[in-house]
Amino acid sequence: MAKNTLLLLAVLTAGCAGAHDDPSVLTRNDAIDDYIQVSELKEIDAIRSRDQLNHRAVTEKYIIISDRKHEYLAAFARRCKELTNYEIKPDIRREANVLSARFDTYRGCPIRSLYEISEGQAQEVMQIGEALGQSAHE
Structure with a gap:
């Protein structure tokens, strides 16, 4: 009986450990x-x-950052759940008017990399997220 209980506990623990990552989010990423x-x-840079x-x-x-003229794709070093909860401004730490990959953060989430993209590419990236599941805003 004790072996069955331990086995059941191990299976339940393994199942709970994998439940933290939503498969649709992983697929979109x-x-x-x-x-x-x-x-x-x-x-x-x-x-x-x-x-x-x-x-x-x-x-x-992932987020798409834009100013009046350009669009950029930013990738975080880790998942950033804070994105959809607050009005977010970049935490610019090194230079005014410069947002740097590997040094600056958005709401405490480290930016791993930045990519320059066109408006059309920005729309394609948004469609990838929407086609494979609910968007991050929902």
Whole structure:
């Protein structure tokens, strides 16, 4: 009886451990990773802008940042659940008017990489998230 109880406890614990990552979010993140590679997006070190930066959440790991003239895809080093909960402004820490990959954060979430994208590419990335599940805003 004790062996059965321990076995059941181990199975339940393993099931709960895997429940933290929503498969649809993981699929969307993988699809965006593939899009970055296939489209050969140009990785940049920083966004330099005197305009206010706005963002749209694609998933908990990706956002699209925009100013009046340009669009950028930002990838976080980890999942960032804070994106959809608050009005977010970048935590610019090194230089005014510069948002840097690997140094700056959005709501405490470290930015792993930045990619320069066109308006059409931004729409495609948003559609990837919507086609594979609910958008990060919902």
